[in-house]
Amino acid sequence: MAEDVITGLADQWRGAGIAAGDMVLLHSSIGRTVRGLVKAGRPAAGAADDILQSFLAAVGEGGTLLLPLFNFDFTKGAAFDIRGTPSRMGALTEAGRRYPGAVRTGHPIYSFAVIGARAHRFEGLENFSGYGPDSPFALLRQLGGKIAVLDLPDQESMTFYHYVEESLSAPWRYHKRFEGPYVGWDGVETRRAFGLYVRDLERGVTTHVNPMGERLWARGFYRGERPGQGSGLRTIGAVALFEAVREVIEGGEAEGLLYRIETPTAP
Secondary structure (H helix, E strand, O other): OHHHHHHHHHHHHHHOOOOOOOEEEEEEOOHHHHHHHHHOOOOHHHHHHHHHHHHHHHHOOOOEEEEEOOOOHHHHOOOEEOOOOOOOOOHHHHHHHHOOOOEEOOOOOOOEEEEEOOHHHHOOOOOOEOOOOOOHHHHHHHOOOEEEEEOOOHHHOOOHHHHHHHHOOOOOEEEEEEEEEEEOOOOOEEEEEEEEEEEOHHHOEEEOOHHHHHHHHHOOOOEEOOOOOOOOEEEEEHHHHHHHHHHHHHOOOOEOOOEEEOOOOOO
């Protein structure tokens, strides 16, 4: 029965644009999918592993799956341990982190688990800036990968937007340095610094990207289904997304599509 469930889900993911051999960055909320599996007789305890297997089946032996292991504790002074610091991005990402042979990238805030044929391309990657030119986002674009989102709006998933913003030096963000304890694969703790291209909070900049998502739907960039509908999975090519966001930024349309300015209210 497990194989039937995994095959059925893999067929749904392929219907939303994932193909054998693809490299896919997956953002996910799996609650609705888990409820469907439980109704089909699968135990909830193993649902995240089933869903992970279904995405691996969808990309096939020649494909590669990236899962975000984002964790913001390093920005608050907590130690990052690449061997065991958990993801804060949900059960599916934790299943990916624990998957045998998964490669973990080294940024303490924006790390990824990478599984599959081209995972070795990410091995040893310790990019300084979370969205920088040497980041997994950049490598995904370079290698012609896709981004898939399961049952999440753009506002809660599409971190790739920030990679484009940094690439084009968007003026509503700036580089910020974070320093803290870092434990490597050798178990040795050192003090290290990493960067992020963060919102300009003093100007009242707020991330506001759902309108950009609507533009992508309207212009046919997204393939698949919206959150809460059908499989809930949509996909988009990383190169196509980069160019669509570049057009918005260079065309002076970013405010209202990628961010907004919120003026503090008087007490």
